[in-house]
Amino acid sequence: MRCSTASASQSCRMLSFRRRRRGCARRDAASASRTESDAMSDAALSALLASVIPAAVVLVIALIRLGGRNRRTMRFFGKQRRSTREKLTEQPGPAAEAPHPFDPSGRRPQVRAGRPPWRVLPGWGSRGGPKPRRLRMGKRSPAGKQVRPSPAPLPDVTHRLAGKPSKPTALHVPVQLLSWTSGVAADGGLFAGLTARVATIRGRAHQFHGERGQDAFGLSATRDGRWVVGAVADGLGSTVHADQAAQTAVRSVVKIASDIVDDVPPARWEWNMILREVGRSVEVATRSLGRPLPAANPARRQRPLGPPATTLTVVVVPANGVAGTGVVVGVGDSPAYLLRSGAWRRLLPQDSQPASAGADNATDALPAAAPAMRLVSFDWRPGDLVVVASDGFGNALAGGGTPLGAALAEAWQEPPSLLGFLRDVDFRLSTFNDDRTVLALWCGAFDTAVS
Numbered sequence: 001m002r003c004s005t006a007s008a009s010q011s012c013r014m015l016s017f018r019r020r021r022r023g024c025a026r027r028d029a030a031s032a033s034r035t036e037s038d039a040m041s042d043a044a045l046s047a048l049l050a051s052v053i054p055a056a057v058v059l060v061i062a063l064i065r066l067g068g069r070n071r072r073t074m075r076f077f078g079k080q081r082r083s084t085r086e087k088l089t090e091q092p093g094p095a096a097e098a099p100h101p102f103d104p105s106g107r108r109p110q111v112r113a114g115r116p117p118w119r120v121l122p123g124w125g126s127r128g129g130p131k132p133r134r135l136r137m138g139k140r141s142p143a144g145k146q147v148r149p150s151p152a153p154l155p156d157v158t159h160r161l162a163g164k165p166s167k168p169t170a171l172h173v174p175v176q177l178l179s180w181t182s183g184v185a186a187d188g189g190l191f192a193g194l195t196a197r198v199a200t201i202r203g204r205a206h207q208f209h210g211e212r213g214q215d216a217f218g219l220s221a222t223r224d225g226r227w228v229v230g231a232v233a234d235g236l237g238s239t240v241h242a243d244q245a246a247q248t249a250v251r252s253v254v255k256i257a258s259d260i261v262d263d264v265p266p267a268r269w270e271w272n273m274i275l276r277e278v279g280r281s282v283e284v285a286t287r288s289l290g291r292p293l294p295a296a297n298p299a300r301r302q303r304p305l306g307p308p309a310t311t312l313t314v315v316v317v318p319a320n321g322v323a324g325t326g327v328v329v330g331v332g333d334s335p336a337y338l339l340r341s342g343a344w345r346r347l348l349p350q351d352s353q354p355a356s357a358g359a360d361n362a363t364d365a366l367p368a369a370a371p372a373m374r375l376v377s378f379d380w381r382p383g384d385l386v387v388v389a390s391d392g393f394g395n396a397l398a399g400g401g402t403p404l405g406a407a408l409a410e411a412w413q414e415p416p417s418l419l420g421f422l423r424d425v426d427f428r429l430s431t432f433n434d435d436r437t438v439l440a441l442w443c444g445a446f447d448t449a450v451s
Contacts, residue, residue, distance in 0.1 A: 172210030181212050181243070186422045188415070192221055192228055193321025195442040197421045203392055205433040206237075214242040215390045215437035218250040220258045221319055227266060228319045229257040230439045234334050234390040235310045236365055237434075241286045245308035249366055252281040253314055266316040266327040267377045275312070275331060279367030282308060309365040313348070315388050317380050321444045326380040328388070331371045333363040335394035338378055339385040342409050344400025347376050347386075384443045385412055392434030393425060404429070415446050 174181070183202030189195070202213035214235035221228050233249040235242025256274050286308040311332025318324035328336045328347045336347040364372040380386075389397070397405045404427055411424065425438050 170208065172207060174210055174212050183207065183213055184422070186418055188418045188421065190445050190447070191219065191441075192225070192319035193445060194228055194317070194319065195415045195444065195446040196230075197415055197418065197440045198438070199422045199425045200437040201422075201426050201435065203433050203435040206435060208433075212243045213435045214246055215392075215435040216243075216246040216250040217437050217439050218254040219439065220254045222258050222260060224261045226319060227257075227316050228441065229254055229314065229316050230388055230441060231312065231314045232334055232388045232390055232437050232439050233310045233312045234332065234392075234435065234437070235308075236306075236363070238306055239309045240305040241289050241308045242310065244286050244289060245282045245310040245366075248282045248285040249278050249310050249312045252278045253312060257314065257316065265325065267325070267375070271329050271373060271375060272371070275329075275366065275371045275373055276369075278312065279371065282310065282367050309367070311363060311365055311390075313388050315386055315439075315441070317386060317441060317443070322382065324380045326378050326386060327375065328378070328386075329373060329375045331368075331373055332365050333391045333394075335389060335391065335397075336376075337387045337389075337394070337397065337400070339387065339400075339409060339412060340381070340383075342413065344397070344405055344409060346399045347378055348374050349376075380443055382444045386441050388439045390435060390437040392432065392436040393438050396427065396429055396432050412440070415440075415442050 183206075184200070186197075186199040188197040196219060198217050198219060200213065200215050200217055206213060214237060216233045216235075218231045219228070220230075231250045231253050233246035235244075235246035239245070253274065256277060257269070260269060311330075311334045313328065313330040313332070313334040313336055315326065315328050315336060317326040330336065330348045338345045338347055378386075387397075396402060397408070399405065400409055408424060411420075415421075416424065421438075421440070425436050
């Protein structure tokens with residue numbers, strides 16, 4: 001029994017020993033395999049590094065050489081650009097046929113004939129090669145982008161220059177601005193058999209002081225349709241309620257004249273009686289107005305002002321647009337002109353107390369017990385133009401002997417557009433800062449639109 005037990009124990013020990021031996025053999029084999037694999041990896045990495053490092057060195061050398069070549073190329077093209085710029089400056093060639101769209105002078109840069117403004121190396125610009133850089137004719141913008149040159153400034157077409165322009169100044173709106181007292185008014189179109197243009201503009205002197213314009217105009221046909229009556233009044237700036245006086249005078253004379261239906265020609269109308277009635281209307285209309293509104297500019301608020309007064313000029317012409325006789329009647333310095341065949345003719349003689357370019361000058365005016373009336377008849381023919389104006393415009397025209405008169409003699413051969421007419425009336429001329437009102441009548445139906 002003991003023997004069997006001892007043999008069994010020995011067998012177990014032998015079995016355990018064999019198992020441990022087989023495990024050690026397996027571990028030794030795995031370790032040998034790993035050692036062989038590590039050796040192969042080290043060999044492969046060494047071979048890879050041996051092949052990559054020379055290639056990297058070659059690549060770096062090539063990049064360095066290419067960079068130097070590019071720098072030489074850039075220097076070459078820089079020299080070409082500088083040389084071309086110098087040639088363009090020193091020896092300009094003939095101008096190109098078509099103007100450059102962004103050149104303010106309307107011309108292409110001058111290039112000597114037979115040579116382009118830059119050279120292109122052989123092979124450059126072809127497929128696969130770099131393109132030549134464009135030649136810059138000016139400086140780059142601060143952002144580094146190419147910008148188009150600024151176009152030439154457009155001329156000022158809003159005003160007609162009649163000489164040395166007036167200096168810029170601050171302008172003020174009246175303390176009470178209403179639609180019927182606005183500083184600009186214009187109208188025009190066919191009127192019976194005539195073509196009419198009318199415009200009034202508050203002068204720069206009144207704009208500076210923040211005062212209302214003191215001119216007025218009116219246009220009407222007589223009740224029987226035979227005559228057209230136009231009137232322009234210029235309130236004296238040295239009087240109180242000058243604007244109301246001018247408006248009342250125009251309304252009164254247009255109403256009285258348009259109610260006349262006699263067969264008597266206008267030259268034989270009772271003009272002295274008509275003007276006295278107009279003067280009475282001005283007195284009555286301004287008597288109850290009280291103190292005028294103060295000017296927006298404090299420097300003008302304490303001015304001493306006289307009683308209301310205004311000039312008045314009236315024109316009467318046939319309404320049918322055919323030949324006839326016209327009449328001009330005036331009190332004061334508001335002139336009337338006739339334009340025929342490109343030449344101006346002053347219809348009314350100079351005022352007995354002439355005025356200059358400035359405002360507030362002494363002149364005959366309404367109301368007056370015995371108004372100093374001037375009456376002139378004139379031939380009225382198709383194509384003629386009669387102009388009645390305040391002195392702010394008439395003094396600048398000066399009988400047509402001024403640059404403004406010469407320009408308008410050509411521009412007003414036919415009626416201009418309404419905006420063009422307003423632009424002509426709002427001319428720019430130093431020291432001519434008074435209100436401007438113009439009533440123009442062309443003998444004949446010239447246009448069907450005034451825009």
